[in-house]
Amino acid sequence: MTSEELVVDHEQVRIDGFELYEGTPLDVRSVIAGMQQDVKDGFRFEEVPWSRFGHAYGSGHDVPELLTRLRSQNTEMVRQSLNNLWGSVVHQGTVGSVAPLTVPFLLRIAADPSAHHRASTLRLAAAAARREHWGYGTRDTFLKVAAQEWLCDCGGYAMNWSIEASRNAVAADAGLLLPLLHDPDPEVRASACYALATASGEARRITEALHARLAIERIPGVRASLVLAAAELAREHADPHAASWARALCADPEQPADVRVPAALAWLCLVDDPVPDDLHRTLDALVTDDLAGVLDDVPWIAHVDENGLTRTLDQMLNNAEPGVPWVDPWD
Incomplete structure (x- = not known):
């Protein structure tokens, strides 16, 4: 598949379903599965296909800059970047297709004791890995992470795939999260629980x-x-x-x-x-x-x-x- 073909054909999706793109470079689950450890650990953003996926306001090309700012020692810069990420990649509870690509990096930032707003960073990763319940606290929905029915994000991408990919990313990095259950900050400990609960494995x-x-x-x-x-x-x-x-x-x-x-x-x-x-x-x-x-x-x-x-x-x-x-x- 060439770079010119890396665009979802929504008309074709209406006919054949999103399964048409399963396992292709447009399947964000495949991208997460193929993300190398050194890319994640080294914050090598240039090797991640951000622009191929999107958020509430369009292409995800702007996400690496926001993630870079999360590592700043300027508390206000971190706060603003978090707000921007919350407002775009998980806009009003809608998980954008670029959201899973942020999860490995959000977890590493939150695991850094010198980072600011670590609990909020963890909650953002958790929000990318679960469906929004929109006020439902019923016995059937309260502890439900994944969506059974097909849901689409603001750009028409299969939100089920995005949530699944984020859950896979959490499972892959469970080893980073488990020590945070013993973090000195109780808000970090609680947020680590919320993220770990979404893991698709481990x-x-x-x-x-x-x-x-x-x-x-x-x-x-x-x-x-x-x-x-x-x-x-x-x-x-x-x-x-x-x-x-x-x-x-x-x-x-x-x-x-x-x-x-x-x-x-x-x-x-x-x-x-x-x-x-x-x-x-x-x-x-x-x-x-x-x-x-x-x-x-x-x-x-x-x-x-x-x-x-x-x-x-x-x-x-x-x-x-x-x-x-x-x-x-x-x-």
Whole structure:
């Protein structure tokens, strides 16, 4: 395929589907799979086909400059570059086709202790590797990473492929992310959980690391993130033991509420069973305004609503629609 042919023919896609481009240089999954280690480690942007893929405002040719600025010691420059990347490569929850190409570099920047805004950088990588739920916190959607139906980005590219490619990039660099579960900054630890949960592979290794960190973690929001990350990974990889793990964690009176309530949410998403009375009683006893104040900032919950925990509980327990004013779910 020559450079002149490296453009998606959307008319042909409407006839034959995106599978027409599977495995070609226009398949961003193939580009990620072929990205050499020295290209990633050396930030050799010139060897990445940025212009072949796009974001909300057109070609991805401008992305390398923004990534370069993320490595600056000028905090304001880093902040502005992050804002520009958020507004383009994952514009309003739409993952652009160039987004996966940023993930290996975002992870390396975030892993550098001298970098600024590391937690936000990790969350950007995680956003490139998951679908937006648009306020849905239901049992079916809350821990769902990938899209089953075909979705397209602003330029008409298959967003399913972009998300899959980003997840593959996270899995390939799990070794960079796992040490961040022990980072001195709790926001980095929580964001590392959110990114690791999207990985398309290395599930057992990541799960063991999440469980090990949970045993020693002391920050409530990070503990909740560890539980939800392990559950999301289990859901995506069909771990048959995860539901019983979550149920036992929820029922354990020795565990703090910031572990037991996320474990309850995890169990609700991992099974189709009716909600048992004892789980209702547990949530009734544990969910307080103070707990909601902590959990509302946890990424999974924050993305449901500004009142994320109450909205999530209302949807999971009452089948409420997103945006419906919250009422006491056990009233």
